[in-house]
Amino acid sequence: MTREFTCIICPNGCEIEAQIQDGVLVSMTGHTCPKGEAYVKQELTDPRRNIATSILVKGGELPLASVRLTNPIPKDQIFAAMEAIKALSLTAPVQAGTIVLEKILGYDSDVIVTKSVDLNV
Numbered sequence: 001m002t003r004e005f006t007c008i009i010c011p012n013g014c015e016i017e018a019q020i021q022d023g024v025l026v027s028m029t030g031h032t033c034p035k036g037e038a039y040v041k042q043e044l045t046d047p048r049r050n051i052a053t054s055i056l057v058k059g060g061e062l063p064l065a066s067v068r069l070t071n072p073i074p075k076d077q078i079f080a081a082m083e084a085i086k087a088l089s090l091t092a093p094v095q096a097g098t099i100v101l102e103k104i105l106g107y108d109s110d111v112i113v114t115k116s117v118d119l120n121v
């Protein structure tokens with residue numbers, strides 16, 4: 001069978017057409033670097049995604065601090081991870097780089113602040 005993928009590893013977003021047989025990659029076209037093949041293989045066996053979202057900040061000059069995961073987690077765990085992140089709140093000041101939740105859902109991935117929020121003075 002033929003499956004189409006858009007590689008999300010870099011901004012090029014290569015459109016890949018892959019021939020799959022019994023869940024195994026047989027051949028592919030459209031990728032312009034080896035990472036594309038690794039991406040398709042990962043998608044076939046253990047698809048993963050990152051999350052970029054925001055968390056409420058109390059007393060901050062901005063109401064929200066942007067956060068992301070340090071490593072992608074299994075795609076089917078994104079909803080549960082979003083719920084865990086939604087339950088968090090922070091108190092200003094918040095520094096970029098601060099880990100606000102370690103090993104989300106037990107995975108090797110932390111929730112990290114990507115934009116500082118100063119105190120609202």
Ligand code: SF4
Binds near residue numbers: 034
């Ligand atoms: S195949 Fe390579 S160049 Fe194309 S999007 Fe993926 S990582 Fe980027």
